[in-house]
Amino acid sequence: MNKTGSAAKVKLNSFDDLFGDGQPQAGIEQVQEIALSELHEFKGHPFKVLDDEKMQETVESVREHGVLMPGIARPRAEGGYEIIAGHRRRHACELVGLDTMPMFIRNYTDDEATIIMVDSNIQREDILPSEKAKAYRMKYEVMKHQGSRAGGLTLDELGGATGESAKTVQRYIWISRLSELLLDMVDSGKIGIMQAVDISFLSEDAQQWVLVAIQDTNAVITKQQSAMLKESDKKGELTFPMVRMLLEKEKPVERKVVIKTERINSYFPDTYSTDDIEKIIFQLLDNWKNTQ
Structure with a gap:
């Protein structure tokens, strides 16, 4: 059985320990400068690398100080390296115009690499619902593969890093079953978390009907509507016309006319x-x- 890896168990040596007087020291992991062209995205990486304000701050930091914390990667069988931690830093280096990035190269198993990748990102303040959903699901699958105890205890362990309950973790894992376009709507706030949970239980066809209906009508789904969609699909009664009819129901426009x-x-x-x-x-x- 593969040993369990965790970001908390990965020892990142300090720069003093790493460099000392500039001479390599026995038994101490050395940072390597790896060409950006050799650094590849983690397979199924759930976290988006966006050119937003946070990225601009990272770019300015790299431009002024360089990469302060090396990334982590592992060798790929097909050549190059798979990034485990450092996707945003790599992109910042690219935007600055650097050719290389400092990295720790480690021979992690698939399970170890996945757990470290998730744990090193899951506590970010600006994490999107879709990112959290996919990350929780990836780590949950690893824990099941490693033979971790199934059920509530495993879900409690998953939420432990972020202080979330087993029920909340389970909801996010359910949400990860949504299509990418529906997940985008969850990220933008167009679809609420609880509504997204209901929609995640729909068949792929029914999810597509909901997507099209929202795009066509610009509807905002209520919890009552999402529950009705879930129940109708469970009974095998849901059709596209039914979805449209349900979502096209609009509240009366309240108008107040005052004439002096x-x-x-x-x-x-x-x-x-x-x-x-x-x-x-x-x-x-x-x-x-x-x-x-």
Whole structure:
């Protein structure tokens, strides 16, 4: 059985320990400068590398100070190296115009590499729901593969790193079954987390119907609607027309019209009573409506 790896168990030596007086020291892992062209994305990497404000901050840091913390990678059978930790740093190096990046090269198994990759990213403050969902699922699959205890205890262990309950972890794992386009809607807030859980239980065809219906109607799904979708699909009764009909239901538009009395009075002689004015206004409105 493969030994269990964890980001917490990976010893990242300090720069003083690594470099000392500039001479290699026996028994101490050495940082290697690896060509960016040799560093490849982790297979199934769930975390997005975006050109956002955070990335710009990383770029400025790399430009001014270099890469302060080396990344971690492992050799690939087909050549080059698979990044385990350091995808954002690699992209920043690329944007700065560097050719290489400092890396620790380690011979991790698939299970060890997956656990370290997830643990080194899962506690980020800006993590997206889709990223967390995929990451939890990847680590859960590894734990099952390694023979970890199934059920609530395993889910509790998964959420331990982020302080989330087993129930919350389970919800995210369910959400990971959504299509990429639906996950994008979850990330943008178009679909709520609880609604996403319900939709994750739909068949692939039904998920596609929901996606198309949302795109066509710009609907915002309520928890009641998502529960109805889930129940109808479970019974084998859900169809595309049913999805559209359900999501096209709109709340009545609340309109409040206020017209100043002074403006109304300016159209009528002082001898007209309020009832006279109201009667004339509605007669005019009826005439207008009949011409539409």
